[in-house]
Amino acid sequence: VNDRPVWFKAEVLQRTGSFKVRGALNFVGALDGAVRARGVVAYSSGNHAQGVAAAAAHHGIPATIVMPEDAPVIKLANTRAHGATVVTYDRATGDRVALAEDIARQSGATVIPPFDHPLTIAGQGTLGLEVGEDLAAAGVDASVVVVPASGGGLTAGIVLSAEAPGPEFEVVTAEPASHDDHRRSFESGERVALDDPAASICDALLQATPGELTFAINRDRVAYGVVATEPEVLAAMRWAFEKLKLVVEPGGAVGLAALLAGRIPGTGPVTIVLSGGNVDPSVMASALA
């Protein structure tokens, strides 16, 4: 692509169709047995939801997931298919964190945070370790690694994994142009909170500000942030369909979109994290139109 070697980390092929199951399994697995038995609660637009639901099913414990009522149908259905109870809320008026904490208080269940926790971050970081192993096996000793960012948990896991021996990573965050809080935060050196951002097709990347812990980790370790527009994201989904034969959801394609749009400077190897593939057929159909 663009005359440079490009590697893809296809988390669309991961269990639950996104990287989120990594952090969820790590967190749920680390709970004390008696605590874990009381179940888990999470709030999520859909991929963390499926990850926590799958982790709970793996351990045979109950899970309740708070999800926006307009989450992709496939994400709602898959979360329920793992046996989780789904509680929906109105994205505009509801407070999902309060809802989840209330459920946890009443049931004794544990809230599994989507990004801003060391155990979640460490789980996501296993992706970075695998990228390092794969690049080393291919004889690549340095690569730009482009990571879709919302709360910044995957990015934080990857920048920390890069401190292990192995190929050198230059980590770049990718965001929808409407939700460029990481880019702005890196530029200002402080966490920027977007005020009433526009709607985005990237339903997995709608956080308006980086996490507190994740930003503390990422601020000095991420090289820079890039963005992609909505048409660029749709074009990247179509490109992945045609060239890779992979189904990538909008939020999972934002790094590829930035690369195809020429926003990753340099000529050396690039690793694109395709972070998720849970997209409704109607959305993919519009990308293919």
Place this chain on the structure above:
Amino acid sequence: VNDRPVWFKAEVLQRTGSFKVRGALNFVGALDGAVRARGVVAYSSGNHAQGVAAAAAHHGIPATIVMPEDAPVIKLANTRAHGATVVTYDRATGDRVALAEDIARQSGATVIPPFDHPLTIAGQGTLGLEVGEDLAAAGVDASVVVVPASGGGLTAGIVLSAEAPGPEFEVVTAEPASHDDHRRSFESGERVALDDPAASICDALLQATPGELTFAINRDRVAYGVVATEPEVLAAMRWAFEKLKLVVEPGGAVGLAALLAGRIPGTGPVTIVLSGGNVDPSVMASALA
């Protein structure tokens, strides 16, 4: 799927987006250097075309491919992208074999047969060896293996590979209901040639009769043949989109379609060969509609 373990051999992720590059590389690689230097010719609806074009590019030799003018746009474009010269013909009135042989005679190039040759079959058989290794690694000692069939070359390679030490295969061919020449031929014990079969969305599986050599190999080694209807194929493409996050072309999805339709009896492990993923966006959009 259907309460039984199912394995997928995702040839959509293979170079050129289908298994065909295996046979093409094996055949072109086996040519005498001086003969190979004069180039290669092939006739194909599109996947063998890409396979031969890629094999020729790998060896730095010219390739001319005879393709139907109504082949999928993606297959025509990808074949040209490998540097091959594409000659189109009218599927209803043209004789693609004569066209290819004529080009070969004039240029000194070698015709690379799509299925009915030992070197082609041996190349496709590497897929069966990999399936055997993967099943063995997973501790599976026997599996039904469902293979999309057109000329029968992939099936022949797989049944022969099954004679190597390793897991036991029960090989089943899958075809579009309109092009069930393998099923009929297995039932009658002789090669059946369909007379003016109906159109099919499975552009890669339009052969009206099994190959001579492939049928001699397959007749006593294939367990039975199954078919899938057009709506079943579209449903399977959608299922692969939703559950596997893989793009599968109609002909590549026919085995999955038969499985989902309940036509693979038994309760043990099933291996589904997803033989290709070169589908035009408009066709996938209609599968997703």
